[in-house]
Amino acid sequence: MERVKPKKSLGQHFLRDKGIAEKIAWSLSGDGYGSVLEVGPGMGILTGFLLQREFPDFRVIEIDRESVNYLREAYPGLENIIEGDFLTFDIRGNFPGKLAVIGNFPYNISSQILFRILENRDIVQEVCGMLQKEVARRICSGPGSKEYGILSVLIQTYYTVNYLFTVPAAVFLPPPKVMSGVIRLTRNSRPHPGCNEELFFRVVKAGFNQRRKTLRNSVKAAFNIRSSNYDLLQLRPEQLSVEQFIQLTNWIEENMKGSE
Numbered sequence: 001m002e003r004v005k006p007k008k009s010l011g012q013h014f015l016r017d018k019g020i021a022e023k024i025a026w027s028l029s030g031d032g033y034g035s036v037l038e039v040g041p042g043m044g045i046l047t048g049f050l051l052q053r054e055f056p057d058f059r060v061i062e063i064d065r066e067s068v069n070y071l072r073e074a075y076p077g078l079e080n081i082i083e084g085d086f087l088t089f090d091i092r093g094n095f096p097g098k099l100a101v102i103g104n105f106p107y108n109i110s111s112q113i114l115f116r117i118l119e120n121r122d123i124v125q126e127v128c129g130m131l132q133k134e135v136a137r138r139i140c141s142g143p144g145s146k147e148y149g150i151l152s153v154l155i156q157t158y159y160t161v162n163y164l165f166t167v168p169a170a171v172f173l174p175p176p177k178v179m180s181g182v183i184r185l186t187r188n189s190r191p192h193p194g195c196n197e198e199l200f201f202r203v204v205k206a207g208f209n210q211r212r213k214t215l216r217n218s219v220k221a222a223f224n225i226r227s228s229n230y231d232l233l234q235l236r237p238e239q240l241s242v243e244q245f246i247q248l249t250n251w252i253e254e255n256m257k258g259s260e
Contacts, residue, residue, distance in 0.1 A: 011106030017171040025049035033125045039103035100126040127185040136181030148238045159185035195249040207237035
């Protein structure tokens with residue numbers, strides 16, 4: 001069987017270490033969901049171990065036609081191969097119940113994948129993903145860290161985050177120029193943050209768009225508010241916890257001009 005050639009345009013780096021693939025596959029707890037979707041299986045090194053776990057509903061989604069053909073030949077028992085782009089795939093329409101998402105996420109679209117998961121946070125119960133180590137660390141970092149940013153806050157609002165382990169570049173074909181990190185996100189018990197969610201996302205993004213300035217500057221620039229007399233506005237965005245961003249959002253909504 002002819003190997004699939006990694007395509008730079010798709011950000012493909014195929015994992016070659018079966019031990020690491022097995023470790024990733026078994027990082028999923030299997031709790032609270034019956035469906036698992038693997039994103040970008042490539043040549044299926046992770047797919048094989050996920051098949052061994054015998055989830056009730058296991059599917060893969062792959063944009064590369066060559067990889068799809070390879071998977072069909074290599075894994076005849078894999079019944080659900082979706083040929084398409086995860087970023088435009090209708091998750092909600094194809095999965096009626098809760099699910100987990102797993103994969104060796106392409107570095108060039110890993111943040112977009114995570115934002116897509118956030119859009120479907122009510123049904124995506126768990127995520128196990130391999131990303132660029134820098135991005136993985138950023139997601140898991142807390143307030144006060146230089147790495148703490150938009151993704152950190154938004155993901156930690158809805159998920160418990162765990163940095164599992166680091167993966168060296170040498171175990172990939174071709175080797176990337178950076179290290180990789182494997183993280184697990186587990187949906188927390190917060191069904192709703194207790195504020196206007198659309199405004200909350202805007203507040204977090206506006207704050208970190210000017211992360212070196214205090215929030216007073218970024219909030220005044222982004223929102224038409226009656227007052228800037230609020231303690232949290234004296235801080236920089238990386239100093240605020242998720243709960244404080246929620247408080248700030250509620251304060252902004254109450255103090256926006258034109259609001260009752």
